[in-house]
Every structure is written in C-alpha cells, then in structure tokens.
Amino acid sequence: MLEVRDLECVRGDHRLFRGLNFTLHAGELLHLRGSNGSGKTSLLRTLCGLMAPADGQVLWRGKNIRAIRDEFFNQLIYLGHLGAIKGELTALENLRLAGQMAGLPGEEDSLLNAIAKMGLAGREDLPTKVLSAGQKRRVALARLLAHKAKLWVLDEPFNALDVKAVDLLKTLIAEHVREDGMVILTTHQEVEIDTGKIRHINLDA
Amino acid sequence: MTEPSLITACRSMLARDLVLAMRRRADVLTTLIFFLIVVSLFPLGVGPEIDILREIAPGVIWVAALLASMLSLGRLFSDDYQDGTLEQILLLPHPLAIIVLNKVVAHWLVSGLPLVIFSPLLGMQLGLNAESIGILMVTLILGTPVLSLLGSVGAALTVGLRGGGVLVSLLVLPLYIPVLIFGAGAVESAAAGLGVEAHMSLLGAFLAMSMVMAPWATAAALRISLD
Amino acid sequence: MAFQNSIIWLYFSSPKNFYPLAGKLIPVFAVLAVVLTVIGLYIGFFVAPTDYQQGDSYRIIFIHVPAAWMSMFIYIVMAMYAFVGLVWNIKMSEMMASAMAPTGAMFAFIALWTGALWGKPTWGAYWVWDARLTSELILLFLYIGFMSLESAIDDPRRAARASALIAVVGVVNVPIIYFSVKWWNTLHQGASVSPTMAPKMAAAMLNSMMIMVFAFWMYSIAVVLMRARNIILEREKQTTWVQELVTNKK
Numbered sequence: 001m002l003e004v005r006d007l008e009c010v011r012g013d014h015r016l017f018r019g020l021n022f023t024l025h026a027g028e029l030l031h032l033r034g035s036n037g038s039g040k041t042s043l044l045r046t047l048c049g050l051m052a053p054a055d056g057q058v059l060w061r062g063k064n065i066r067a068i069r070d071e072f073f074n075q076l077i078y079l080g081h082l083g084a085i086k087g088e089l090t091a092l093e094n095l096r097l098a099g100q101m102a103g104l105p106g107e108e109d110s111l112l113n114a115i116a117k118m119g120l121a122g123r124e125d126l127p128t129k130v131l132s133a134g135q136k137r138r139v140a141l142a143r144l145l146a147h148k149a150k151l152w153v154l155d156e157p158f159n160a161l162d163v164k165a166v167d168l169l170k171t172l173i174a175e176h177v178r179e180d181g182m183v184i185l186t187t188h189q190e191v192e193i194d195t196g197k198i199r200h201i202n203l204d205a
Numbered sequence: 206m207t208e209p210s211l212i213t214a215c216r217s218m219l220a221r222d223l224v225l226a227m228r229r230r231a232d233v234l235t236t237l238i239f240f241l242i243v244v245s246l247f248p249l250g251v252g253p254e255i256d257i258l259r260e261i262a263p264g265v266i267w268v269a270a271l272l273a274s275m276l277s278l279g280r281l282f283s284d285d286y287q288d289g290t291l292e293q294i295l296l297l298p299h300p301l302a303i304i305v306l307n308k309v310v311a312h313w314l315v316s317g318l319p320l321v322i323f324s325p326l327l328g329m330q331l332g333l334n335a336e337s338i339g340i341l342m343v344t345l346i347l348g349t350p351v352l353s354l355l356g357s358v359g360a361a362l363t364v365g366l367r368g369g370g371v372l373v374s375l376l377v378l379p380l381y382i383p384v385l386i387f388g389a390g391a392v393e394s395a396a397a398g399l400g401v402e403a404h405m406s407l408l409g410a411f412l413a414m415s416m417v418m419a420p421w422a423t424a425a426a427l428r429i430s431l432d
Numbered sequence: 433m434a435f436q437n438s439i440i441w442l443y444f445s446s447p448k449n450f451y452p453l454a455g456k457l458i459p460v461f462a463v464l465a466v467v468l469t470v471i472g473l474y475i476g477f478f479v480a481p482t483d484y485q486q487g488d489s490y491r492i493i494f495i496h497v498p499a500a501w502m503s504m505f506i507y508i509v510m511a512m513y514a515f516v517g518l519v520w521n522i523k524m525s526e527m528m529a530s531a532m533a534p535t536g537a538m539f540a541f542i543a544l545w546t547g548a549l550w551g552k553p554t555w556g557a558y559w560v561w562d563a564r565l566t567s568e569l570i571l572l573f574l575y576i577g578f579m580s581l582e583s584a585i586d587d588p589r590r591a592a593r594a595s596a597l598i599a600v601v602g603v604v605n606v607p608i609i610y611f612s613v614k615w616w617n618t619l620h621q622g623a624s625v626s627p628t629m630a631p632k633m634a635a636a637m638l639n640s641m642m643i644m645v646f647a648f649w650m651y652s653i654a655v656v657l658m659r660a661r662n663i664i665l666e667r668e669k670q671t672t673w674v675q676e677l678v679t680n681k682k
Contacts (some may be wrong), residue, residue: 010589011587012586012587012588013588013669014670015670027399038425043294044676048296050294050295050296050431050432051431051432052432052521055324070298070300071298072298073296073297073298074209074298075380076296078292078293078296080289080292081289082287082288082292083288083289083291084288084290084292084293085288085289086225086290088224088225088229089221089224089225090226091222093220094300097220097221098293100213100214100216100217101214101217101218101221101294101295101304102209102214102298102367103209103211103213103298103299104208104213105216106211140353148425169308202207250588293581358597358598358601362581362594362597362598363581363584366584366585367584368584370583370598373582374582375576375577375580375581376577376580376581376598378573379570379573379574379577379602379609380568380601380602381611382611382612382613383605383609383612384606386612386613386615386616387612387615390615390616390619403619409606410592411568418604422597422600422601425597426597427516427595429590429593429594430590430594431588431596432589432593
C-alpha cells in the first residue's frame with residue numbers, strides 16, 4: 001500500500017499544497033482533481049519519487065520510497081504527459097525496449113498482444129513518428145498491459161484518446177483495480193469508472 | 206513479480222541508443238565533420254608552413270576534439286528529456302549511475318570513436334609523423350571517453366534549460382583541461398622523441414577515476430534536473 | 433558536549449534562526465575587516481622595507497597574495513557547504529554556498545588583475561602563462577560556471593542544488609587541474625621565472641601579508657553573511673516569519 005504523510009509541495013516560490021495525507025490500499029483507485037496549476041502533476045511526480053517533497057514523505061509498504069527506489073520502481077508504471085515514445089522506433093521496439101530497460105524478460109507474444117489490444121494491430125512495425133497523437137498515446141498505454149505492475153500512476157491518461165480508446169482504458173483500469181492493483185490518475189473531465197473503491201482528492205479544496 | 210535483470214537493462218540501453226543514433230545518422234556525422242572542419246581551418250589561419258603546423262598539430266587536434274565532444278553533449282539527454290523517456294529512465298528499477306554509464310558509452314561510440322578513427326587523417330594533414338599519429342590515436346582513445354564522462358555531468362545539469370548549449374561549455378571546458386594538457390602533451394613528447402609513459406598512465410588514471418565518479422554525479426544531476 | 437554542539441548547529445541551520453544571528457555578526461566582522469585592512473596596509477606601505485630587486489612594485493603582494501589565497505579557500509569552503517547541503521538536504525547550507533560564490537569570484541578577479549599589474553614591471557608583460565596565474569584564471573571560470581548555472585535555472589531550489597553539485601564536481605577536479613597546469617608549465621618553461629618572494633622575507637612584509645589575509649577573511653565573512661541574509665529573504669518570502677519581519681519594518 002501507498003501512504004502519504006503530511007506532504008508539502010513547493011514549485012518555485014509557490015506552495016502548491018501542504019499537509020496532504022492519504023493511504024491507498026490494494027484494490028483502490030485514487031482520482032485526483034484540481035484546476036490547472038493546482039499541483040496534480042507535481043503530486044504524481046512526487047508520488048513516483050521524481051520530485052522531492054518540500055516536506056513529508058511517501059511510503060510504500062511502510063518504507064520511504066527514496067530508501068527503496070529499485071524495489072518501488074519495479075512495481076510502478078508512470079505515464080506522464082509525455083508518452084516516452086521514440087519516433088524513430090516502431091511501436092513494438094518502443095514497447096520491447098521499455099520492458100528490457102526495466103530488466104523484464106520481454107515475451108514477444110505478450111507485447112504483440114498488448115499492441116493488438118490497444119487497437120494497433122498491423123501498425124506494430126511502423127516508426128511511431130508516422131502515427132497520430134492518439135495512436136502514440138495508445139502505444140504508451142500498451143505498456144500497462146505488457147508490463148505487469150502493481151501501481152499505475154497515470155497523468156491525464158484520457159487525453160488525445162477517442163471514445164473507443166477511452167472506454168477501453170476505463171475497462172483496463174477497472175480490471176486492474178479488481179485484481180488488487182492500485183491506480184492513481186488525474187483527469188480534468190468527469191470520468192465514470194466502473195469499479196468498487198474510488199477515492200477522490202481535490203487539490204483545490 | 207520477477208526480479209529485474211540489470212544486465213538486460215544495460216544491454217538494451219546501449220542497444221537502444223546505438224539504434225537511435227543509426228536512425229539519425231546526420232546527427233552523428235555533424236560532430237565528426239565539425240571536428241574535421243575546425244582542424245582544417247587552422248592552416249588557413251596560421252599559414253601553410255608545415256613546420257609551424259607540425260608544432261601546433263597536437264594542440265589543435267586536441268582542442269578540436271574537445272570542442273567536438275562538447276558540442277555533441279547536447280544530444281546526450283535532451284532528446285530523451287523532450288519525449289519523456291528520461292523520466293522513465295529515472296524510474297527504472299536499477300541503479301541510475303550504471304544506466305547512465307551505458308548511455309555515456311553509447312554516446313562515446315557514436316561521437317568520440319569517430320574522432321579517434323579520423324584523427325590520423327588530420328595528423329597527416331598537419332605533418333605529424335607515423336609514430337606521433339599512433340600516439341595521438343592512443344591519447345584520443347584514452348581521453349575522449351573522459352570527455353564524454355565529465356561532459357555527461359554538465360549535460361545532465363543543463364538538460365531542459367534554455368541556452369543549455371552555451372552553459373554546458375562553461376561548466377565542462379574547465380574540467381577538460383587536464384585531459385587536454387596530457388593528451389596534447391603526450392603527442393608533443395613523442396614528436397620530440399621523449400617518453401610518453403607518464404602521460405599515458407595519467408590519462409589512464411583520469412579515465413578510471415571519471416568512470417567511477419562521473420556516473421554518480423551525472424545520476425545525481427539528472428535527479429536534480431528533473432525535480 | 434558534542435551533542436550540545438550538534439543541537440546548536442541544527443538550530444542555526446534553520447534560516448529563521450540564522451537570519452538574526454547573521455545580522456548580529458555582520459557589524460563585528462565588518463569592523464574587524466576595516467581595522468585589519470588599515471593596519472595591514474599601513475605596515476605594508478610604510479613599515480615594510482623596499483625590496484632590493486623589485487623596488488616598491490612588490491608591495492602589490494599585500495593585495496595579490498591574500499586575494500589569491502582567499503579565492504581558493506572560499507571555493508573549498510563553498511564546495512563543503514554545497515556538499516553538506518546536497519547530502520543532508522540542508523537549505524541553509526546551499527544558501528551559504530550561493531552566497532560565497534560572488535565573493536570568491538571577486539577575489540579571483542582581483543588576484544588576476546593585481547597579478548597582471550605586478551607582472552608588467554617584473555616580467556615586462558601583463559600576462560604570461562605562469563602556472564599560478566593560469567590556475568587562478570581557471571578558478572575564475574569555475575566560479576563563473578557556478579554562478580551562470582545558478583542564474584540559468586528558474587526554480588530556486590533546483591538552481592541551488594544543481595550549482596551545489598557543480599561546485600562539488602569542481603572541487604574534486606581543482607587539485608587535478610592545478611597539478612596538470614603546473615606540469616604543463618614546467619614542461620613549457622620558457623624565459624619567464626615566477627616571481628617568488630625573497631627567501632628571507634622581512635618580518636614586516638610577512639606581518640602585513642598575514643594581517644591582510646585576516647582582513648580579507650573578515651571582509652568575506654561579513655559580505656557573505658549579508659548576501660546570505662538577502663538570499664534567505666528571497667527564498668523564504670512565502671514563510672510567515674519573513675512576512676512578519678517585512679511588515680513590522682514598514
């Protein structure tokens with residue numbers, strides 16, 4: 001489980017939030033909301049350990065994530081605004097390398113399955129720079145399927161996706177939560193996800 | 206949960222950067238051509254007298270190598286920064302310094318090694334004899350990786366900054382001085398018929414030291430820059 | 433005792449507590465700096481004998497040598513603060529490092545400037561590629577790199593941490609650079625001979641120089657503390673204590 005204690009986040013001269021506390025258990029989804037500039041992305045980056053909190057700590061299974069980086073990162077997938085997709089590489093190569101760099105044994109079939117499930121079958125061998133923004137986003141999302149991780153941290157995952165892909169992603173998130181995974185996501189539009197335990201945090205409040 | 210393999214990670218990091226470099230060959234060639242052009246400018250500025258050229262050749266070639274390798278630093282992290290890959294690299298379940306070392310090795314293979322390979326050409330242009338050219342190549346083989354390693358710290362600190370390219374030269378060039386002194390010094394010694402063992406062992410020591418220390422500094426710098 | 437000490441350090445590592453302490457210390461060091469400078473220069477210019485080789489031109493060493501020493505000393509102290517700030521994440525330590533850089537750079541510049549002035553009568557040229565002058569020049573570049581990196585980054589915390597890292601990297605390299613330059617200089621030794629001080633320096637010369645070192649030292653502390661106070665106000669302006677301080681003064 002992920003636990004946040006008394007978290008404070010400062011960007012430049014501006015304090016985004018302080019005294020943030022919550023605990024996320026297995027099988028729970030956390031939906032972060034807040035206006036532009038309220039610190040959603042900063043919070044997600046802090047939860048991943050990319051940003052150092054100004055105060056407070058983030059604990060994974062009771063230990064500070066900064067002390068157990070490798071163990072924590074092994075169970076985490078973070079999808080930021082940028083998809084981390086290389087235009088020169090094909091969808092399959094992107095996915096395969098992302099896995100191998102994490103040190104995961106990449107089984108070609110599961111990668112192809114993930115790509116197919118994201119609706120990109122037949123396009124796996126094109127350099128991703130020829131794909132549309134939405135398709136690139138799908139390649140990035142395919143990582144969720146290809147590399148099993150306990151905790152998904154998704155920054156505006158529904159951006160640039162068409163209705164079909166949005167539905168697909170909702171289903172994936174719901175499935176992941178039902179299988180005792182954990183998801184933290186931000187959106188600026190209302191999203192109904194059909195799963196049991198959803199917690200909401202509004203950073204404007 | 207399977208235990209992630211560091212060796213797979215390193216190998217694929219290296220392979221990925223090499224494949225990317227091969228698919229953007231123009232970038233790789235620019236560094237090399239810059240190196241060749243800068244050296245070729247000197248006879249035009251100094252005059253075609255081969256004695257003078259021979260005397261300044263080690264310094265000229267080494268300074269050009271310094272500048273070329275510094276220019277190529279811009280590409281070390283900035284592409285990965287812009288498309289978000291750098292964030293993902295920071296989130297790999299492996300020691301960041303080791304991953305960084307692989308990136309630097311890949312970078313050296315595409316930006317440093319070509320300089321070594323083409324340096325005899327420039328040596329001949331500037332009138333160095335065969336023995337000096339041999340020494341020049343060895344110093345470049347030992348020295349250019351140090352430049353890439355030290356440079357990676359500067360590149361990591363300036364990633365994502367506007368005007369990062371100029372800034373990186375300010376940060377990195379003073380650190381390059383020992384390599385320049387002993388790299389060019391070795392070739393001069395060889396040309397003067399003196400021994401070069403001391404130069405070589407010092408260059409080797411710089412390489413060993415920077416291999417141990419620079420990746421940690423670069424890893425720390427990346428974490429600071431993406432904070 | 434050690435425990436008490438560490439508590440005191442912890443207490444003053446908080447900007448809020450450091451700010452008033454620095455305010456009280458500045459006048460002390462400033463007065464010391466002025467008094468020592470007056471004494472040092474008086475001895476240097478009126479008491480110390482004329483050098484039989486260099487005449488009166490040598491008297492610039494009372495500025496040149498202390499400035500050169502301070503520029504190196506400040507870089508090392510700066511890197512130590514930077515290291516402490518990075519490793520233990522102590523904000524005050526990072527701020528001290530940033531506060532020291534301009535003073536160190538100024539001393540490096542003074543050392544170069546006075547070195548050139550000294551070089552003209554001694555070597556017959558304002559600039560020669562002497563090992564010490566060259567190292568001083570490189571040190572100035574290192575300071576400039578530190579300050580440029582800091583000013584290029586908008587986020588103050590990232591700026592402080594990034595520049596702290598380059599200071600630490602720099603200080604590891606400084607001895608290597610220094611010895612490389614020295615080696616380079618001995619290999620290319622031309623006609624120029626470094627103007628060394630006479631083996632038996634008159635006591636008055638030595639006294640004056642040491643007093644000037646202390647004067648510069650006190651000056652550095654005073655100026656660095658002043659700059660640190662400004663940095664604290666700048667970086668802590670969103671905290672309540674700074675806001676109270678500012679409103680009370682108005």
